[in-house]
Amino acid sequence: MKELRHLNKYLYKYKGHLFMGTLFVILSNIFAIVPAQMVRHALNLVLDALNVYPLFDGGQLQDSFRSDFYMTILFYGLLIVAMAFLRGVFLFFMRQTIIVMSRLIEYDLKNDVFKHYQSLPLSFYRRNNTGDLMARISEDVSKVRMYLGPAIMYGINLTVSCILIIGYMLTVNVKLTLWALAPLPLLSVSIYYVNNLINKRSEAIQKSLSGMSTFVQEAFSGIRVIKAFVREKDSAGLFDDAANDYTDKQLSLAKVNALFYPLMLVLIGLSTILTVYVGGIEVIRGSITPGNIAEFIMYVNMLTWPVTSLGWVTSIVQRAAASQKRINEFLHTENEIVSISNLEEPIKGKVAFEDVTLVYPDSGIEAVKKVSFEINEGETLAILGTTGSGKSTIANLLCRMYDPTDGRVLIDGRDIKLFDINHIRNKMGYVPQDVFLFSDSIRNNIAFGKDDATEEEIIQAAKDADLWNNISMFDKGLETVLGERGITLSGGQKQRTSIARALIRKPTVLILDDCLSAVDTKTENAILNNLQGIMENRTSVIISHRVSSAKLADRILVLDQGEVVETGTHAELMEKQGAYKELYEKQVSTGTEAE
Structure with a gap:
């Protein structure tokens, strides 16, 4: 139950629902016990009447006796129907409080998990796949809801039923109570093991279904590739294998499910037989009446589901604890990207990197190493380099998706960590490489x-x-x-x-991360010409592997394997006869050949 303690705050929040639900459980059980007692009285009355009625044969009081007898039986019958109706009403209210409470907590928990997901840094999403994130907020939360709703409801019902019913049975006849209830623990244990088998096979079915769904999604998303390579038959064959595996697991579950009701009926029948046999002996001895036998049979049937549910509830709690443990793993993941002072001062747009080094925490890869540069307010900086040189990492650092391992990122002369994170990002216009x-x-x-x-x-x-x-x-x-x-x-x-x-x-700072790679040269020129007016008096960072994208920049930064190898204007870099000139001439030559 240690993992499930996290849910106590939600139970406290909806304590009114829990209290009223418990009250309705108690009332529903009271109105279940009373009819059994009425049946006892009615049956004893019938038996006594059958013994007395022949004494009035041919007498004047016979008709009156018969009329009174019928009215009394009718009265008992109406009372039993009324009690059953009231029990049904309170059972309805029981579900409307406890089950509704579980749905409300499910809503709150999903929102809390989703909100926490969104607060976590990019490194968290690089470590965990989307399918796992979705499973924890849907599948795992649903299993936790089963604990908050049905498990708590049936657990309370089991406790109340046992206290009220068994307590009363013991006051009537201890021996008959023990014999009548003897098979019920065996029923609970049997259901527990059968339910565990059901759960394991159900989880296997879920995994199979998940795999099949993933396969279908990929097949439909990549249908153009499948058709282009004429792989329809292979794809259909793989789907057939996945569908057969799913069918086999479903049939395996059906065989276990087939054990559930026969096992329950056998043990309930055994309990009924013992009640009648031992009860009959006690009637002969005169310790109880025949009506008590009928009463006890009704009590055994009342206890059957609560006791049966014990194994089911135990299994639900175990599954919920496992699911909540998975949820807690992410909920306890802290966001290292936090603001020191939550500054929300106006941002002018001056940017500086001071010996910035970043080692990605999830992979250990050193993306940039001791990178230093400065962009004055309203200037445009172009960052060029080959794939994997660290260009996009600079964009992530500017938007504070990551914090530097060493060095500092400065905005208007202040460490970026001092600013409120949302305030900084609201001033950024970021066009990512992966659209x-x-x-x-x-x-x-x-x-x-x-x-x-x-x-x-x-x-x-x-x-x-x-x-x-x-x-x-x-x-x-x-x-x-x-x-x-x-x-x-x-x-x-x-x-x-x-x-x-x-x-x-x-935005105050515009970051274009290789966002023109999929457009032709003509469209690129049109966009850059439009951006020329937009970037005026606005700090801009153009990240690209194309030299042509850098023509609007006031200065150019060339990266190679995470380090700054050259910096300067276009003319200055052409004079250096270095990496920039080599890249420029290679791309211009390629463009000329294409024309």
């Missing part, structure tokens, strides 16, 4: 960059990104809904949509 678009309209994808974006701002951002002409060609214009990850757009259109999303923020 991500939501399955939503183009309008909403662009407006995502600004909460209160107007129609004019959306259109202007699209024009500045050289996207408006493409949007105008779509039948629904800005309302065109994109497919998953923007699959309905070309690579260049996706990049320009991402640029528009950053431009609509009107």
Whole structure:
């Protein structure tokens, strides 16, 4: 139960639901016990009447006796129906409090987990895959809800039932009580083991289904590749294997499920037989009445489900504890990216790196090493380099997705760690190298960059990104809904949509991380010309492997294997006869050959 202690704060929050649910459980059990006592009285009355009735045969009181007898039995019958109705009402309220409480806690827990996920740094997402994150917020939280709802409800019901029913049975006849209840512990243990088998096979089915779903998703997402390589038959064969594996596991579960009810009925039947046999002996001895036998049979049936649920509840608690342990692993993961002073002062845009080194915590790779540079307010810096040289790492450090292992990143002369993280990121317009678009309209994808974006701002951002002409060609214009990850757009259109999303923020610092790699030279020139006016009086960082993207920059930084190898203007770097000139001449030569 140690892992489940985390849930106590939620139980305290909804203590009113828990208290009322417990009260309704007690009331429902009281109205279950009373009818059994009425059945005892009614049965004893019938037996006594059968013995007395012949004495009135042919007498004047016979009709009166029969009429009174019928009315009494009818009265008992109506009372039993009324008690059953009241019990049903309180059972309804029991579920409306405890089960509703579990749903409310499930809602709160999912929100808390999701909120915590969003607060964690990028290094957390590099260590954990998306499927595992989703499983913990859906599958694991659902298993925890089963503990908060059914397990607590049936646990309370078991406790109350045993105290009230067994306590009363013992006052009637101890020997009969012990014999009547003897098979029930065996029933609980048997159900526990059967339920464990069911759980293990159910989990195997879930894994099989998850694997099959992943396979289908990949097959549909990569359908163009499958068709291009004519692999439809192979894909269908793999799916057939996965479906057969899923079917085999389902049949295995069905065989175990088949044991559940027969096992329960056999042990309940054994308990009933013992009650009748031992009860009959006690009736002969005169210690109880025949009505007590019927009463005890009803009590045994009342206890059957609570006792049966003990094994089921135990299994649920074990699964919930395992799931909560997985959830707690992430909830206890702390975010190392925190603000020291939460400064929210206006940012002018001066940026400086002082001997910055970053070793990625998840992989141990040294991405940049002792990088130093300075960008004055309103200047544009181009960062060039080959793949893996550390260009995107600089963008991540500027947005404070990571903190340097050594050195400092300064904004307006102050350590970036002093500023409120959201305040810093709100002043950044970041266009990542890996473009991500939501399955939503183009309008909403662009407006995502600004909460209160107007129609004019959306259109202007699209024009500045050289996207408006493409949007105008779509039948629904800005309302065109994109497919998953923007699959309905070309690579260049996706990049320009991402640029528009950053431009609509009107950021103090604009970071373009190799965001023009998927557009042709003509479109690149059009976008850069549009950006020239936008970048005026705005600090800008253009990260690229293309030399052509650096033509608007005031200064150029060349990286190689995480280190700064050259820095200066275009003219200065051409005179140095170094890495920049070699890269420039190679790309210009390649472009000339292509023409």
